[in-house]
Amino acid sequence: MATFGIFSRASKVLTLRTQSPVLRIHRAMSSLLIEDPKYSWLKDLGLSSSNNGAYYGKWGGSGEETTSYCPANKQPIAKVTQASPADYEKAIQASREAWNVWADVPAPQRGEIVRQMGEALRKHKNALGKLEALEVGKILAEGEGEVQEYIDIIDYAVGLSRMFAGHVFPSERPSHLLMEQWNPLGVVGAITAYNFPVAVYGWNSSIALVCGNVMLWKGAPTTPLVSVAITKILSSVLEANNLPGAICSLVQGGADIGTLMAQDTRVNLLSFTGSTPVGHKVSMMVQERFGKFLLELGGNNALIVNEDADIEMVVRSALFACAGTAGQRCTTTRRLMLHESVHDEVVGRLVKAYGQLRVGDPLDAETLYG
Template sequence: MAAAFARREYDFLNELGLQPHNLGCNGNGVWKGNGNTVTSVNPANNQPIATVVEASIEDYEDSIKACGEASKMWMQTPAPKRGEIVRQIGEALRSKLELLGRLVSLEMGKILPEGIGEVQEIIDMCDYAVGLSRQLNGSIIPSERPNHMMMEVWNPLGIVGVITAFNFPAAVLGWNACIALVCGNCVVWKGAPTTPLISVATTKLIAEVFERNGFPSAIFTCICGGAEIGQAIAEDTRIPLVSFTGSTKVGQIVQRTVHARFGKCLLELSGNNAIIVMDDADLALAVSSVLFAAVGTAGQRCTTCRRLLLHEKIHQQVIERLVDAYKQVKIGDPLNKDTLLGPLHTKTSKTNFEKGIQMIKSQGGHILTGGSVIEHEGNFVQPTIVEISGDAPIVKEELFAPVLYVLKFQTLEDAIELNNSVSQGLSSSIFTRSPEAIFKWIGPCGSDCGIVNVNIPTNGAEIGGAFGGEKATGGGREAGSDSWKQYMRRATCTINYGRELPLAQGINFGFQSN
């Protein structure tokens, strides 16, 4: 089925500049591919969509050289002008919003509203970055020496490597690339090997914007490939910063490799996120939030709720409501408007779900609803709720599927201890009406996560805040707030505009010059 575009439902891909056979390496406007040929598969039926020829190491080298040459021009382009280019990128993506969103759903497997929402997130990041391009402010610092001035200057790093995962094949690129570009950096992007069509389609739109404005498209370079391309990016001394999104296991390898050459690393790794429901919570609000947080994207978000911590007074009531809500979840083709739960991304994910359920049972878990794969040509599984002890080893791990562990607690202190008892530290949330509980939760003795929510789910973060987590989640921060500083280098500048040479700390070196 190499010519998969003959399938009627795939006709829209032609409008994105895709073909049955695609080249997955774009360097300076030249599309090529001399590496492995991979097939993009629809996870709803495991049928081929199209093929992509990935980059070889030689292709990678050619592209990085072109990117390095382009960086000389881009770094010297005024930041507001860079912002104008990013604004046009946002407009280009906006013109294809529905088509790109449909492609995300088709290739990744998330439902269509989520697919469109993910592309909208890049567009929102472009809008955010446009304003930021006029606010990359340094500081003026009082000097202790007369006739001296101190200030901080922020300059581009040069090239930023962005390695993204399959679950957010577009949005995470936006978090990084939009900010990196307005900061004056070129971008080298390696998307997930299983979502190459999204990488190619997005890059085609972005490349056209640069070329239309007289800039080399190598400023934004796409290199499709597997682990060997990711390793090349991690090892490349020409790339000062590598942003990696993926598992903690692979993130540790990337971090060691990048740090070994004194590069910088921005890591967004695994999550094992908890929602706490106190006895004074709005239970209707809590149940709706848990449903979205645990079932959305078929449990394949890094911010998915995996642990539900229920106060003993409302424990049974919440379980009954939640089980009823789970039974109403419509499972099916993610492109159908009534579908709430699409497939897992790959056959391997489906197999891992089955193994996880077996392990849950072996560790004393009691399945309240779900727990089975669905006999279908696609990678569908039932959304699952499990009652289990917080000491069970599997509760400490991240099972990347719609599996929710329910735990009972007596006091807020117990709940916070359970929340903090795992190695990951990405997102967390509490449902309560108590100001005392809220401020304890967000304070120094509360949640140890990077995202600490109140009366909202663990997922669905806004771009204006910095996104990222602590501990085994990697410690990185992307998107809003002051995350832009990671994409630049800081220089502290002291200027002497007088004729004397007073030294700091009152030191007198005792030398007089004629």
């Protein structure tokens, strides 16, 4: 357990010897931000001091207990017990059973369930945005914006649920025709990154669900509370509609759980978002079993500025593209290629712009860089 504050080694020993076990536990729990009245809104998302990181119709978790920290102040937020390999096995079995139910639900009705998920997310948009600011470190506006991305793709998916394409082909046989029908794959696994823990899962799950697939989600180890909070919202909608909660299963964990997903033939499609080196490893494991995968990996983006460019737009665009999300996203601009005739002006104005960039508490509305 991490120790916070300034103490000498001797004073630590003295403190531990003079406190009762009950008092020590109380002090340890009260050091979590979730127990601070300032962050009481965390409990509105169904979070507590100790949370389960596995869900497959019921909550569990028998793996390692981890603590989620706020990157802005290094303070512990709450604890999460991760999924173990045994929990993973329960989740994959429950997901496959849930798929037998979900795939039989007509697509427009699946769209209605997903629409209700969007409404539930709208209700909790502000709290989820604040949770992202607290656990991820991005500013509040970006946190809420990411939740809105999830809601927006849900709106698209709801429309899609009534417009599945399928061609009708002429047949060479009299009084016959050929019909094309798309069928769901089954279990769709999603391994998401820390920098967009809500939107990336939303992009994958919204489309997958209306198409008749079920989700098995492993969020980033550093943002487990976001994964738990989102799953609680989705499971409440499924429960209200008398549907299996395992339609949206969660197996929060580390590389061990990710490896199980990549190698498991029961995961019909695996979506991975993260670094290029890890994405390469994941793709190799999935290819070894002739599986399907989607990869969204890192980039090395550049802005090319010609001599006739609008310098004002260049500076504004570069500042946003470089500093947005604290520079930690796949679309972050990492290089500027400047024509020599505008080089000095662009650099000078960028330096001035960076000097005005407000860095601080991501929950503060005045902060521009978390």
